[in-house]
Amino acid sequence: MAELHKFIFDGLPVRGMLVRLTSSWREVLARRSNSGDAFAPEVHALLGEMAAAGVLMQSNIRFNGALVLQVYGDGPVKLAVAEVQDDLAFRVTAKVVGEVPEGARLEAMVNLHGQGRCAITLDPKDKRAGQQAYQGVVALHGDRREPLQQLSEVLEHYMLQSEQLDTRLILAANDEVAAGLLIQRLPVQGAGNLETAVRNEDRIGLDEAYRRIALLAGTLTRDELLTLDADTLLRRLFWEEPLRRFAPMQGEAGPRFVCSCSRARVGTMLKSLGREEIDGIITEQGRVEIGCDFCGAKYHFDPVDVGELFTAPSKQAPGSTATH
Ligand SMILES: [Zn+2]
Numbered sequence: 001m002a003e004l005h006k007f008i009f010d011g012l013p014v015r016g017m018l019v020r021l022t023s024s025w026r027e028v029l030a031r032r033s034n035s036g037d038a039f040a041p042e043v044h045a046l047l048g049e050m051a052a053a054g055v056l057m058q059s060n061i062r063f064n065g066a067l068v069l070q071v072y073g074d075g076p077v078k079l080a081v082a083e084v085q086d087d088l089a090f091r092v093t094a095k096v097v098g099e100v101p102e103g104a105r106l107e108a109m110v111n112l113h114g115q116g117r118c119a120i121t122l123d124p125k126d127k128r129a130g131q132q133a134y135q136g137v138v139a140l141h142g143d144r145r146e147p148l149q150q151l152s153e154v155l156e157h158y159m160l161q162s163e164q165l166d167t168r169l170i171l172a173a174n175d176e177v178a179a180g181l182l183i184q185r186l187p188v189q190g191a192g193n194l195e196t197a198v199r200n201e202d203r204i205g206l207d208e209a210y211r212r213i214a215l216l217a218g219t220l221t222r223d224e225l226l227t228l229d230a231d232t233l234l235r236r237l238f239w240e241e242p243l244r245r246f247a248p249m250q251g252e253a254g255p256r257f258v259c260s261c262s263r264a265r266v267g268t269m270l271k272s273l274g275r276e277e278i279d280g281i282i283t284e285q286g287r288v289e290i291g292c293d294f295c296g297a298k299y300h301f302d303p304v305d306v307g308e309l310f311t312a313p314s315k316q317a318p319g320s321t322a323t324h
Contacts, residue, residue, distance in 0.1 A: 035296035048173020050082035052180030073116030089258035259295035
């Protein structure tokens with residue numbers, strides 16, 4: 001199971017979202033450990049926070065394509081990736097190259113020498129010719145160059161920089177649950193040319209509303225975020241606020257683990273390596289085995305499969321124009 005709850009505060013320029021990934025998160029971890037390559041708990045926590053954050057950011061901007069969150073650097077975790085499609089299907093993986101110290105946080109995992117970065121990529125689904133993915137990159141340190149220990153701080157920074165939106169983000173994950181709470185200030189209507197239409201004291205009042213609600217959100221502990229159900233959590237935090245909730249998004253309409261890998265895609269990738277390269281592997285190992293880093297699926301190509309791969313006509317009809 002996994003669920004996403006959206007809410008607003010009546011009459012206030014503030015909106016929020018709460019995501020909880022439960023059985024779908026455990027499935028991700030189970031697949032990883034079944035493939036014999038389980039991550040350290042610290043890496044689970046990072047990936048879970050990234051998955052939760054990715055779902056929140058994707059449903060916040062409703063981008064028609066994939067939102068890819070990457071954290072990479074010079075620590076034992078070389079790369080961590082969370083990808084969330086526009087239908088909220090998510091998947092995660094990491095490349096771990098060294099021992100992750102117990103209790104390691106962002107700095108000890110990816111930012112040992114200050115080289116760590118967080119990249120947010122928006123990859124459009126139906127790319128027009130020449131269209132490229134948009135990517136924003138932020139460093140893993142604060143304004144005074146202090147290394148940040150929490151992914152939420154990095155992403156708050158990113159959203160302020162890229163979208164000029166004040167955002168409060170609280171993330172937590174363990175081996176059971178990955179969860180996140182997002183509170184965001186909405187642009188006040190009447191800004192810009194219509195500035196005078198919003199009286200000053202009203203504006204101050206609306207700013208205060210965001211600050212108050214963000215402050216309340218900030219009192220949420222990691223433990224509460226991981227253990228409380230959505231109803232209890234939202235009531236506990238915002239019982240004095242004019243909270244209006246929308247129907248939760250769950251099941252097929254909500255966030256869920258889906259891997260987009262397929263035998264056909266692996267075939268296309270092998271083809272791009274060239275016949276010579278693949279024949280070399282066949283000679284050496286008898287067959288080609290490709291594992292998916294995201295879901296642990298294994299794809300095998302024996303000499304017959306490889307022969308078919310390179311002789312089968314391309315699916316693209318001749319003369320038609322490629323759109324991706
Ligand atoms: Zn896969």
